[in-house]
Amino acid sequence: MEGLVPVQRLPVRVASPSLYRCGNVSVSIKRSLSGFAMDRRIRFTAPSQFSIRAQQSDLKESLVVSSSSSVEDKGNALRIKEWEVEMYQDEVAISQGIRIRRKPPTKAPLGYTGPFELRLHNNDADSPRNILEEITWYKDVEVSRMKELNPLDALKKAVENAPPTRDFVGALRMAQERTGLPGLIAEVKKASPSRGVLKENFDPVEIAQAYEKGGAACLSVLTDQKYFQGGFENLEAIRNAGVKCPLLCKEFVVDPWQIYYARTKGADAVLLIAAVLTDLEITYLLKICKNLGLAALVEVHDEREMGRVLGIEGIELVGINNRSLETFKVDISNTKNLLEGEHGRQIREKDMIVVGESGLFTPDDIAYVQAAGVKAVLVGESIVKQSDPEKGIAGLFGRNISHS
Numbered sequence: 001m002e003g004l005v006p007v008q009r010l011p012v013r014v015a016s017p018s019l020y021r022c023g024n025v026s027v028s029i030k031r032s033l034s035g036f037a038m039d040r041r042i043r044f045t046a047p048s049q050f051s052i053r054a055q056q057s058d059l060k061e062s063l064v065v066s067s068s069s070s071v072e073d074k075g076n077a078l079r080i081k082e083w084e085v086e087m088y089q090d091e092v093a094i095s096q097g098i099r100i101r102r103k104p105p106t107k108a109p110l111g112y113t114g115p116f117e118l119r120l121h122n123n124d125a126d127s128p129r130n131i132l133e134e135i136t137w138y139k140d141v142e143v144s145r146m147k148e149l150n151p152l153d154a155l156k157k158a159v160e161n162a163p164p165t166r167d168f169v170g171a172l173r174m175a176q177e178r179t180g181l182p183g184l185i186a187e188v189k190k191a192s193p194s195r196g197v198l199k200e201n202f203d204p205v206e207i208a209q210a211y212e213k214g215g216a217a218c219l220s221v222l223t224d225q226k227y228f229q230g231g232f233e234n235l236e237a238i239r240n241a242g243v244k245c246p247l248l249c250k251e252f253v254v255d256p257w258q259i260y261y262a263r264t265k266g267a268d269a270v271l272l273i274a275a276v277l278t279d280l281e282i283t284y285l286l287k288i289c290k291n292l293g294l295a296a297l298v299e300v301h302d303e304r305e306m307g308r309v310l311g312i313e314g315i316e317l318v319g320i321n322n323r324s325l326e327t328f329k330v331d332i333s334n335t336k337n338l339l340e341g342e343h344g345r346q347i348r349e350k351d352m353i354v355v356g357e358s359g360l361f362t363p364d365d366i367a368y369v370q371a372a373g374v375k376a377v378l379v380g381e382s383i384v385k386q387s388d389p390e391k392g393i394a395g396l397f398g399r400n401i402s403h404s
């Protein structure tokens with residue numbers, strides 16, 4: 001066969017690193033989960049006539065293969081040099097309705113498959129479309145720098161000697177039983193992209209201690225520096241200051257390395273954002289969390305994400321964020337809406353803890369999300385802004401919920 005080989009559309013179901021054979025065509029699909037470099041390459045050494053139907057269960061993906069071939073070899077044998085298909089994470093993500101795209105690799109434009117010489121630059125792919133996308137794209141860069149300073153092997157050794165984690169989920173359940181109100185995850189939050197600086201004289205340890213005294217069940221510590229003016233040093237300092245509440249590392253996780261890092265810095269739980277991560281990534285990260293003794297708060301924003309998360313095994317904590325990723329607008333009826341109907345039924349059946357997140361300011365807000373079915377709330381702005389955050393908690397719940 002000479003000249004161009006027509007574009008082939010290959011429906012391929014990929015379960016694991018696989019080698020598919022069909023006649024003398026072999027398709028090897030490499031799946032490297034480390035760093036989520038989901039890299040699939042298809043290499044053919046094939047005669048001119050071929051058709052490929054490679055199917056395995058679990059993941060349904062569609063690969064588009066296009067290439068050119070040339071006659072190079074002796075005899076009539078056709079050597080199709082190397083056909084390379086790169087299906088970026090985004091293609092899987094799009095199929096799952098994920099709105100947050102991952103950073104396109106610099107060496108090739110986003111989501112493009114096909115021969116290098118035909119690649120186009122796509123401007124839309126080169127810039128983030130909303131704040132969460134911007135944060136996660138920056139996170140990719142930041143994490144690769146941090147990894148060089150703290151290689152995974154060293155982190156794994158540090159984790160072996162780390163003190164045991166505290167029971168994040170248990171603390172929420174106990175608080176709810178103790179107070180009859182949703183357990184409070186109080187957020188140590190200096191600033192945010194939507195509100196700017198919330199507290200000028202920000203002392204994370206002082207705030208954490210005040211939250212604990214005020215009756216918080218758990219604390220959430222923002223570790224992102226660029227957008228929230230947080231830091232891992234805050235997490236570490238709070239942990240080392242003797243605060244007993246379990247700590248959530250509030251990060252934008254895009255890489256398993258971050259989970260190990262969080263564990264070495266004193267986290268008892270991490271946040272996983274369904275808008276950013278595919279189902280497979282969530283499943284994989286949950287396994288890592290379990291292995292490290294960490295709880296995972298899996299955050300959703302809409303019905304579709306809630307449906308996805310309910311289909312993933314082993315999730316105990318689901319956060320419903322009331323803040324729109326596109327507009328920053330906060331609407332607490334989002335929590336109520338996502339807990340109605342079939343999703344709410346499944347959550348109750350599985351005895352999951354739902355955490356109402358963002359935009360909670362008053363006892364009425366707390367009562368509203370509690371009536372909708374939440375067993376915990378994640379609150380930052382309304383309490384961190386108070387000159388006395390301990391009193392801020394009493395104000396938020398309409399009564400003193402401290403242990404004393």
Ligand SMILES: O=C(O)c1ccccc1NCC(=O)[C@H](O)[C@H](O)COP(=O)(O)O
Pocket residue numbers: 131132187189192193194195321323328357358359360378379380381382
């Ligand atoms: O808070 C933001 O502006 C923000 C922007 C983009 C992504 C995430 C963001 N916040 C993270 C959170 O989930 C909140 O800090 C948390 O739910 C507490 O919210 P609030 O009580 O409204 O401070």
